[in-house]
Amino acid sequence: MKKLMASLLAVTLAFGAVMTANATSAEAGRGGRVAAGIAAGIIGLGVLGAVANARERRHYRYDEEVCYKGPRECGWVGRRCFENRYGEEVCRGGRWSCWRDTVCE
Numbered sequence: 001m002k003k004l005m006a007s008l009l010a011v012t013l014a015f016g017a018v019m020t021a022n023a024t025s026a027e028a029g030r031g032g033r034v035a036a037g038i039a040a041g042i043i044g045l046g047v048l049g050a051v052a053n054a055r056e057r058r059h060y061r062y063d064e065e066v067c068y069k070g071p072r073e074c075g076w077v078g079r080r081c082f083e084n085r086y087g088e089e090v091c092r093g094g095r096w097s098c099w100r101d102t103v104c105e
Contacts, residue, residue, distance in 0.1 A: 005050060012046045015039060070103040 079094030 009046050009050060012043055015042070065104040067102050067104040069100040072098055072100050074098040 074096065076091070076094045077097045079091045081089055081091040084090050
């Protein structure tokens with residue numbers, strides 16, 4: 001997948017360079033500027049897509065194991081619970097927090 005994305009990015013960059021070269025020619029009018037803007041937009045979206053894809057796939061290696069962030073869990077952290085004189089459990093304090101544990105396979 002990485003090789004395919006790198007090839008696609010190279011083709012997009014080459015296309016943008018050709019379009020920019022056409023835009024700077026002597027007859028470059030309004031159509032050339034529009035084409036250059038479209039080419040720049042395509043290149044920018046390609047780069048942003050590659051960066052976003054790379055961010056979401058963070059894998060860590062620990063002793064030949066592949067580790068990743070597990071599902072999101074939420075709960076109370078730092079609460080103090082006790083049983084009152086009526087036999088009910090009463091909890092006070094703490095804060096509601098969410099976390100993601102590291103899962104290794």
